[in-house]
Amino acid sequence: MAVLVVGASGAIGGAVVAGLIERGVDVRASSRTPAKLSxxxxxxxxxxxLNEPASFAAALEGVDRVFLYADLEHPEALVAAFVAAGVRHVVLLSSSSVTFPGAAEDFNGSRFLRVERAIEESGAAYTFLRPGGFASNAARWSWSVQRESAVPLPYPEAVQVPVHEQDIADVAVLALTGDALIGEKPVLTGPERLTLRQQVETIGAVIGRPVVVIEQTEAESTALLSQHVPEVWVRQIVKDWREAVGATPAISHEYERLTGAPSRSFRTWVEDNVHLFR
Ligand SMILES: NC(=O)c1ccc[n+]([C@@H]2O[C@H](COP(=O)([O-])OP(=O)(O)OC[C@H]3O[C@@H](n4cnc5c(N)ncnc54)[C@H](OP(=O)(O)O)[C@@H]3O)[C@@H](O)[C@H]2O)c1
Known part of the structure; x- marks a missing residue:
């Protein structure tokens, strides 16, 4: 049987495809625009x-496991189509936001919860990967680090536990190559708490020149982010930063428990993506 990776063009989806190929798995890949896949x-x-369940008919022939992004409007219809086609295990890229108090009322938590619920109720086996904030969110700073050796931020003391996307992909590959992670809902974080300011300093240390934080008001930050990010996400990002000032977010040890290896640090993520900042 084969594994279908939906979102093979994505950072995590792409790493999942690579990990499955490495293990000799029969992999299929899908994208809305497959021409961009190499x-x-x-x-x-x-x-x-994802929003047109019938579009998966050909991709699902002979597939028993699927890796899935949660960016979909009608999860019930999509998951029903998967099950009808013979899929028995869905590995979902969810979010740790589903574990926060009030998740069902929260914009971000509720959209992931809805997809999780649809899969739970479908009868398919599942693994829900619940990562916290990605280290790759720092890629948004690429332009200003390259041009100005600076990162404008409204809440530089916001505390995060950034997770490397390769850690998430590793756990997905583990889930897609056996039954050991069926029913698991691992929360995945990085190994250390870092303020946004410490993340900026780490980038400077890796590229070998100081990078400074330029403090902004919330309104300035919102206006800047809105140039590249949809409004609903801008509100979420700024709210998350505001609420994370002085926080002590939990550090998960799930990656180590499941893979036996230590989770990758933010510094490792910067080293792996140094071309973004030089
Ligand atoms: N950033 C964070 O801190 C964070 C934290 C927790 C969870 N998450 C979640 O993680 C995901 C982002 O992961 P990433 O960085 O790997 O993403 P990415 O590199 O932006 O890739 C997103 C992938 O999703 C696929 N996709 C989106 N809409 C689709 C649709 N309608 N039909 C088919 N495929 C669709 C895209 O495929 P095509 O464009 O090729 O069709 C693409 O491959 C999001 O769901 C996000 O909510 C993010």
Missing amino acids: LPESVRVFAAD
Whole structure:
């Protein structure tokens, strides 16, 4: 049987495809625009949109496990189509936001909860990967680090536990290559708490020149982010930063428990992506 990776063009989806190929798994990949995928010939590629369940018909033939992004409007219909096609295990890229108090009322938590619930109720086996904030969110600072050796921020003392996307992909690959993680809902974080200011300093240390924080008001930050990020996400990002000032977010040890290896640090993520900042 084969594994279908939905969102093979994504940072995590792409790493999941690579990990499955490495393990000799029969992998298929889908994207809304498959022409942009550059994959070995052994990987069959399909055009499919999460919001059009029927578009997955061809991709699902002979597939028993699926890696899935949660960016979908009608999870019940999509998951029903998966189960009808013979999928028995869905590995979902969810979010730690589902574990926060009030998640069901929160914009971010509720959209992931809805997808999780649809999968739970479908009868398929599942693994829900629940990462916290990604280290790769720092990629948004690329332009200002390169041009100005500075990062404008409204809440530089916001505390996060950034997780490397390769850690998330590793756990996804583990889930997709056996039954050991069926029913698991691991929260995945990085190994250390870091303020945004410490993340900026880490980038400076890796590229070998100081990078400073330029303090902004919330209104200035909102206006800047709105140039690149949809409004609903801008509100969420700024709210998350505001609420994280002085916080002590939990450090999860799930990556180590599941893989036996230590989780990757933020510094490792910067080293792996140093081209973004030089
Ligand atoms: N950033 C964070 O801190 C954070 C924390 C927790 C969870 N998350 C979640 O993690 C995900 C982002 O992961 P990433 O960085 O790997 O993303 P990414 O690199 O931006 O890739 C997103 C992928 O989702 C696929 N996709 C989106 N809408 C789709 C649709 N309608 N039909 C089919 N495929 C669709 C895209 O595929 P095509 O464009 O090729 O079709 C793309 O491959 C999001 O769901 C986000 O909510 C993020």
